Amino acid sequence: MLFTLKKFVGGLLMPLPFLLIVMGLALILLWFTRWQKSGKTLFTLSWLALLLISLQPVADRLLLPLEKQYATYQGNDQVDYIVVLGGGYTFNPNWAPSANLFANSLPRVTEGIRLYRAHPNAKMVFTGSAGPNSQSSAKTAAQVAESLGVPAEDIIALEQPKDTVEEAAAVATLVGDKPFLLVTSASHLPRAIKFFTTKGLHPIPAPANQLAITTPLHSWERTIPAAAYLGHSERAWYETLGLLWQKLTGNKNDE
Numbered sequence: 001m002l003f004t005l006k007k008f009v010g011g012l013l014m015p016l017p018f019l020l021i022v023m024g025l026a027l028i029l030l031w032f033t034r035w036q037k038s039g040k041t042l043f044t045l046s047w048l049a050l051l052l053i054s055l056q057p058v059a060d061r062l063l064l065p066l067e068k069q070y071a072t073y074q075g076n077d078q079v080d081y082i083v084v085l086g087g088g089y090t091f092n093p094n095w096a097p098s099a100n101l102f103a104n105s106l107p108r109v110t111e112g113i114r115l116y117r118a119h120p121n122a123k124m125v126f127t128g129s130a131g132p133n134s135q136s137s138a139k140t141a142a143q144v145a146e147s148l149g150v151p152a153e154d155i156i157a158l159e160q161p162k163d164t165v166e167e168a169a170a171v172a173t174l175v176g177d178k179p180f181l182l183v184t185s186a187s188h189l190p191r192a193i194k195f196f197t198t199k200g201l202h203p204i205p206a207p208a209n210q211l212a213i214t215t216p217l218h219s220w221e222r223t224i225p226a227a228a229y230l231g232h233s234e235r236a237w238y239e240t241l242g243l244l245w246q247k248l249t250g251n252k253n254d255e
Contacts, residue, residue: 003162013241015053015234022046053233054225060212062236067186070193073115073206079122081156081180083171083203084112085164085192086128086137097147100140104185104209104235109141111208112183113148119181124150125174127158127167164188168195177202185209187239191246211235 011017023046029039052058088102098106109126116124124145128137136159146152156174161167171180179202184192186207196203211232 054230059229059232064212070205083125085184091133091135097144107209125156168199172199181206
């Protein structure tokens, strides 16, 4: 119950729902009260904020400080495990396996497979519980890896963890004090590393799913608002809130 409440409240604090709530309050002021100036000011500010965080230069400037903390892994450390953290997913058995993984999940799995090819003696470990679906996130990601050529005997699915704290605890039981590659979204990795090292583990950071664009773009791609860039801002805000909560709770709870 507490986990569901945390996710619900956290969802409302994301930029789009939060700004829509503010706009709704502004419309109430404009339509049903005499506070016309306050309503106009509130609506204008929330509309302007939504516009700005939907622009590529703003969104990616917010996200880049999180993503650039760890470079793409190109090392050759001897590891027995490649741990791929769970992300958003659904499960429809009639779909292609990869279609069940949301945008933040599939790049984690494919980066994990790339690293597996470079470390063929390692085991791939997928984490994540079932939630409302009939199949867990871990098992769904494992099926994608298997469909892309990873042998079933080299795959371990940890299907109980609901968040990063629980993922760290489950991985600790499996790997002990051995170093391992930790694969998750680049923006999530700074927070994940803290949770895992707090458990006394020795993760080697392996970022995936980098989103903040630093390469050249067409002028219209930089000046026209887009849902994709709003998503980048949302990712930056989500992880910033998570880091603040992590600091307040001393790494004991996930966001």
